[in-house]
Amino acid sequence: MNEPLPETNDPWTLYWQADRLDSCIASASPGDAAAIAAFWQSFAGRINDTASVLDLATGNGTVPKCLLQASAALEITAVDKAAIDPMTYLQDGGELGQVNFIGNVDICALPFAAASFDAVTSQFGLEYAPLEAATRSAAAVLKPGGSMQLLLHHSDSEIVKPAAARRDEIRRLLATDGIIHALIAYINNRIPLEQLETAGQGHLASAHAKTAAVSGQIFDGVNQVILGMQEGDRQEAELLATVMVARLSAEQARLEQLLDAALTEQQATKIRGMLQGSGVDVERLDPLLIGETPDSRALIGWQLSGTKR
Ligand SMILES: C[S@@+](CC[C@H](N)C(=O)[O-])C[C@H]1O[C@@H](n2cnc3c(N)ncnc32)[C@H](O)[C@@H]1O
Secondary structure (H helix, E strand, O other): OOOOOOOOOOHHHHHHOOOOOOOOOOOOOHHHHHHHHHHHHHHHHHOOOOOEEEEEOOOOOHHHHHHHHHOOOOEEEEEOOOOOOHHHHOOOOHHHHHOEEEOOOOHHHOOOOOOOEEEEEEEOOHHHOOHHHHHHHHHHOEEEEEEEEEEEOEOOOOOHHHHHHHHHHHHHHHOOOOHHHHHHHHHOOOOOHHHHHHHHHHHHHOOOOOOHHHHHHHHHHHHHHHHHHHOOOHHHHHHHHHHHHHHHHHHHHHHHHHHHHOEOHHHHHHHHHHHHHOOEEEEEEEEEEEOOOHHHOEEEEEEEEEEEO
């Protein structure tokens, strides 16, 4: 059966309606995920075993999962502005069953009393929100003496660089002279199949990067639409194309947000200043590099640790 039209146009809600735990790892290598897990497990080792933790912009709960794997008795609340529901979408939520997930919560307007958590965490999340309001509100819910641990996007990271390339690939597919526009024109009988094929060949012949995950999937989809049209099922072909455009546009919007959120050194330093101003002493703000050898070292993001005064 074909995929239905997404019920939301919030790119992150759509993204988390799938059996996926992560959105931002540097590569598909299990080593990267393990290194990021180790980063959070080491933080879990530095806080009380039964601490109350608030994870901001949690997605499907990758940070809570890492923390609980290190310290099973933590009491974790995890919020996101997207309408998250990890236990419905993850096939194996495991320990996440004990996390209090709350969707539709903006970091800038947290529904918690001041000083109510022993720790506040966020992985590639806080920087997506307006920074002044987000830092103020994250600091406010932290108890005096409580710990803050953030992993933030770095503008030069191995996560941000491929995201820019993927965003550009999608932009080209969606451009007015791109294959998606040609596909819609073909479905509406405004151009013949040959002209759609020419648009496809143009995309393939261009010097820009093309990946199996983006262009490859779109070409598969285009072929399915053509087949549907040739079999006389125009309605089905049109639905398929609409779903494809909706998903591609959502992915473009998600990547635009990611790229906008990425922080230069100057911006990361500004966050430190904002947190200091909201009562959090920042002990550490450094690039986080993972990988065993100098050759395999990858820049993942900014790591920030602080303590509420
Ligand atoms: C890159 S994902 C990170 C998710 C998760 N922490 C992870 O590492 O997999 C960014 C998340 O920030 C959320 N987000 C963006 N702006 C937000 C806001 N103002 N308040 C709460 N969450 C927000 C998005 O919905 C998305 O789930």
